[in-house]
Amino acid sequence: MKGIPISYVRTNQLILVILTLSAVVLQSGMLLLVAFLFVTMPLFIGPKANIAFILAKRIYSNTDRQQTESAELQKFNQTIAAALLTVAIVIYFVIGSWIAWIFVAMVTLAATIALLGFCIGCVLYFQFKKLKYKLSK
Template sequence: MKGIPVTLVKANQLMLVLLTLTSILFQNIYIVMFTFGLIVLSLIFGPRANVAMQIAKWVIKDLKNDETEAVVLLRFNQIIASSLLFIAIITFLITQHWIAWVFVGMVTVAASIALAGFCIGCFLYYQYKRLLYKSSQS
């Protein structure tokens, strides 16, 4: 599996926390849309289009000895985050109800927990893979 330095993954998580938390504090759906756009760009064009990772690469020159995380895990987590933000945007545009902020908050909490060391998306990914493996064995 291809790997991405953990420092770059952490930069992405930090960006998600800062942007989503800011959007919640200011109740600004445009920041959510901006964050969604950044994630979608990264999903379409890969890690080289991830703004947070590019800034981190520019600031931290030597990442050769850094531990790595699988690209597939980052992509899976990005899909979850973009899905939650998309649901938030649609919910807000249709209803302008506070429930939209719950979905944004879910991204904030998940990224914060990931920064602390436990990746919820990775846990879900491995459970999904385990279920696929068990179903193929039956």
């Protein structure tokens, strides 16, 4: 699997926590949109559109010897975050319900836990792969 330097992944998680937590605390639809764009742009355009990676590249000069995380896992986790934020945006702007903030809080919580060293999305990913393998037999 292709790898992404851990410093890039951690920077991505930190910015995501800051954006989503700020959106929840301030009850800001604009910050919710910014968080949504932050997560979805790299999925549609590619890693070159990931602002966290661009920022991390400038901050961390020597990433050649760093441990890496799987690009496939990063994309899977980013997709989960994008799906949850999409649901939040639809609920927030169409229905106008406080329920939207639950979905944003789920992203915040998952990214915070990932920063602490446990990847919830990775657990889901491996369960998904396991199920896919069993179904293919």
